[in-house]
Amino acid sequence: MSYYIRILGTQDPDIHLDDISEELDAEALTAQFGVPKNEKPEKWTAFELKNEKGKLLATVERNPVTTEGIGKEELDEFKQSILEFQPASAAKWLNDYFDTVKVIYAIELLPIGLEPENYHIITTTQGIIWELVNGILQADEEGFTNEEGYHILWQFPDDADGEWNCAVLNEKGEWENFNMDLADGKQREEFKAGKVPAAAKRLK
Template sequence: MDYHTRVLSKDEEFPSLEELTQQLGEHHPTYKLTVEDGVEEEWESLLLSGSDGSEVALIERNPVFDGSVGQDEIADFLEDIEDAKPESGAEWLRDYLASVKTIYSFQHLQAADTEEGGNALHALRAAIWERGDAIIQADLEGFTNEEGYHILWQFSDSVSGPWNMGVLQDETWYHFRMDLGDPAHRAAFLSGEMPSDLSVIRPAGPRD
């Protein structure tokens, strides 16, 4: 089964191939981007690969408009979170998805599982996300807010380990690092509360 992570942006404008290549080359010079579909000025999909030919990820740019693939993806997301918890996070996400203009879909290929390939993929995804007005979605994990903290429970019931989470209360995000396998932590998060034995990582201001 293909594994994808995505950046969902409110911005119609997209980074050029030159911009992404420059940012990738600053820290991962042995990796490159090539156009798979479209042209350099109007790329539709890019291949991230190593100098040895190893393929790391296929990046697709899907604008969201009536009848588009991007619109279908948004509809699928809305269906997936229909009964998601906590309710405050799900409500915020539904409003956010209505404003998404571009989806960048990263299909993880074989070399994404290597340390160097994974780091290059992460850097490229971060470069797009950090342009602003964007959230991240990952298969089997779920969605973040704009600060990069997970806001819904879409993990498997058997998951465990530390994870950065966020709950929305009175229009303010509270961020913390919880143990996904701790029943008390899990119950608090699902009810839209921060676990009582944890501290806020950093306060965040109100969000639209």
């Protein structure tokens, strides 16, 4: 079963695969790219991300948000789906933010891509795209982040656990960052209510 991470960008520059490759090199990582025959490394709509052995880890699709097409369809779906989740303040912030989104990058991770030796290749690729498009992140079974990468909307399954960096909006419209325990029911409810959980660790 595949797993998706999406990057919703407010800018839509052409990202050369060499830029991604250089970032991977800086992290001492090696990857291969598979681009459709009718496309170029400097201007593509999709590519395959492989490890140094040529194993397919993920596919990356670039979907501009225009009047028609996949990008707009995904954005419209997000606008509808977030209304069911909390905090309400985050859902409202996202709804407004969506109006500024110009492109959605959809990264489909294969199971092998989640293996420790391969996952860093994917997160590094995600990171350079995120930086260049100036946006937010969305992940299956998790939810959305703000522009700084802190999680802001609860879309986790009921059995979610572990520590997670999150943020809520305060009365001034500023993000307050913290690290919370996803398995703690009280912390969950406080987060969903748009509050920093009392037992959470505040982050700067």
